[in-house]
Amino acid sequence: xxxxxxxxxxxxxxxxxxxxxxxxxxxxxxxxxxxxxxxxxxxxxxxxxxxxxxxxxxxxxxxxxxxxxxxxxxxxxxxxxxxxxxxxxxxxxxxxxxxxxxxxxxxxxxxxxxxxxxxxxxxxxxxxxxxxxxxxxxxxxxxxxxxxxxxxxxxxxxxxxxxxxxxxxxxxxxxxxxxxxxxxxxxxxxxxxxxxxxxxxxxxxxxxxxxxxxxxxxxxxxxxxxxxxxxxxxxxxxxxxxxxxxxxxxxxxxxxxxxxxxxxxxxxxxxxxxxxxxxxxxxxxxxxxxxxxxxxxxxxxxxxxxxxxxxxxxxxxxxxxxxxxxxxxxxxxxxxxxxxxxxxxx
Amino acid sequence: xxxxxxxxxxxxxxxxxxxxxxxxxxxxxxxxxxxxxxxxxxxxxxxxxxxxxxxxxxxxxxxxxxxxxxxxxxxxxxxxxxxxxxxxxxxxxxxxxxxxxxxxxxxxxxxxxxxxxxxxxxxxxxxxxxxxxxxxxxxxxxxxxxxxxxxxxxxxxxxxxxxxxxxxxxxxx
Numbered sequence: 001x002x003x004x005x006x007x008x009x010x011x012x013x014x015x016x017x018x019x020x021x022x023x024x025x026x027x028x029x030x031x032x033x034x035x036x037x038x039x040x041x042x043x044x045x046x047x048x049x050x051x052x053x054x055x056x057x058x059x060x061x062x063x064x065x066x067x068x069x070x071x072x073x074x075x076x077x078x079x080x081x082x083x084x085x086x087x088x089x090x091x092x093x094x095x096x097x098x099x100x101x102x103x104x105x106x107x108x109x110x111x112x113x114x115x116x117x118x119x120x121x122x123x124x125x126x127x128x129x130x131x132x133x134x135x136x137x138x139x140x141x142x143x144x145x146x147x148x149x150x151x152x153x154x155x156x157x158x159x160x161x162x163x164x165x166x167x168x169x170x171x172x173x174x175x176x177x178x179x180x181x182x183x184x185x186x187x188x189x190x191x192x193x194x195x196x197x198x199x200x201x202x203x204x205x206x207x208x209x210x211x212x213x214x215x216x217x218x219x220x221x222x223x224x225x226x227x228x229x230x231x232x233x234x235x236x237x238x239x240x241x242x243x244x245x246x247x248x249x250x251x252x253x254x255x256x257x258x259x260x261x262x263x264x265x266x267x268x269x270x271x272x273x274x275x276x277x278x279x280x281x282x283x284x285x286x287x288x289x290x291x292x293x294x295x296x297x298x299x300x301x302x303x304x305x306x307x308x309x310x311x312x313x314x315x316x317x318x319x320x321x322x323x324x325x326x327x328x329x330x331x332x333x334x335x336x337x338x339x340x341x342x343x344x345x346x
Numbered sequence: 347x348x349x350x351x352x353x354x355x356x357x358x359x360x361x362x363x364x365x366x367x368x369x370x371x372x373x374x375x376x377x378x379x380x381x382x383x384x385x386x387x388x389x390x391x392x393x394x395x396x397x398x399x400x401x402x403x404x405x406x407x408x409x410x411x412x413x414x415x416x417x418x419x420x421x422x423x424x425x426x427x428x429x430x431x432x433x434x435x436x437x438x439x440x441x442x443x444x445x446x447x448x449x450x451x452x453x454x455x456x457x458x459x460x461x462x463x464x465x466x467x468x469x470x471x472x473x474x475x476x477x478x479x480x481x482x483x484x485x486x487x488x489x490x491x492x493x494x495x496x497x498x499x500x501x502x503x504x505x506x507x508x509x510x511x512x513x514x515x516x517x518x519x
Binding site: 053127128129130131132133134135138140142144201202203204205206 | 385386387389473475476496501503507508511515
């Protein structure tokens with residue numbers, strides 16, 4: 001239904017050619033994710049070297065390992081999504097981002113649960129973590145100091161990267177990037193909790209380590225549950241939501257209002273799917289009584305809808321005698337004749 | 347960040363990391379001023395210092411030879427040296443490896459010596475020291491020698507490792 005030809009310039013999300021500022025955002029996001037992978041590789045290596053028998057360190061290390069998943073999913077998805085729709089992939093490859101999101105969420109959830117259970121068992125059975133010393137330059141130094149220093153050094157990087165990525169995620173409407181950024185941003189908690197746990201062990205509080213590990217594990221579970229939740233609702237074609245999954249996406253209202261502002265349209269209501277970055281829109285329109293629905297009118301409405309936002313490209317305009325119930329809420333007692341989102345409460 | 351401010355999880359307040367850092371520093375400082383850092387949850391090192399060090403000797407010549415009245419051998423000498431360094435008397439218990447490890451776990455021994463290597467499977471029962479020296483094992487491969495102390499008694503572990511470092515300065519980190 002869309003009228004664009006074969007334009008090939010720069011990065012695109014399937015059929016959707018990105019405007020220049022978003023091209024830039026996409027490039028920055030890709031660069032930031034590569035930097036994230038680099039930072040993670042160093043962190044995993046160094047944390048792995050000093051982990052020893054500390055449960056909290058193990059938890060932090062596993063969290064770092066898991067942090068590879070979202071950036072990798074993002075980078076893979078960006079490549080896959082670049083391909084335009086084809087006969088075999090008529091909706092394009094946008095779902096790659098949703099699949100990546102789900103994979104990342106499930107990985108987080110599984111490992112988080114494992115860590116919480118493992119640490120809780122350690123706490124209940126009273127496992128005392130042995131943390132010995134390290135011999136460096138003729139000095140015997142308690143290993144705990146290395147752990148604390150490494151954990152504190154691992155704090156600033158992800159926090160800074162997370163904040164930078166968060167902005168771009170909102171621009172690109174990219175939920176994997178958003179989830180990744182959000183996790184990075186909260187990563188300092190892991191570092192601090194682990195450092196405090198190890199410092200507690202140094203004080204002779206054997207339980208501090210397991211307690212810190214449970215805290216870290218719980219934060220991973222929290223991330224997992226949230227990510228699995230939004231990924232599943234998106235893949236199940238829930239109503240398009242804003243990037244953090246809180247509210248309905250304002251673009252849906254804008255599109256409906258725009259359609260019903262056409263002089264030949266009496267009511268308009270849209271079924272909008274969030275495909276990952278872009279939206280697929282089925283715009284149902286009820287023509288004014290007596291108005292003729294021409295191909296030109298439909299086409300010009302489609303084109304003007306596409307101009308509202310770069311996210312709107314794959315749009316179908318369907319003239320109907322009355323709006324389907326699900327388009328405007330579909331609650332019992334909802335009167336279709338009064339439907340259309342412009343009458344709904346905002 | 348148009349929609350990011352409303353009701354999102356508030357986990358990014360700048361005050362919390364600082365509070366965490368301060369707490370870590372405070373913990374570390376109190377640790378330095380009390381009995382020792384790292385400290386033993388069950389006070390093994392403190393109890394042994396100036397008192398009695400309860401050592402499990404597992405017969406394993408040439409490291410520990412328990413056939414005489416008093417255990418002898420290279421590790422027996424190391425343990426005696428360590429006891430002297432903390433002004434402790436040794437109470438030897440000559441026993442088998444499994445019994446010694448169980449006793450460590452139960453808190454009835456403070457140290458086990460007997461030609462243990464880094465390959466020891468007893469890590470669920472005991473904290474194993476860093477290897478203090480290398481030797482050739484019965485299979486002709488390099489064996490790295492260790493001793494065992496109670497799990498989580500980190501001052502005991504660290505101080506024993508410190509002593510072994512000074513006695514065997516060439517050993518691996």
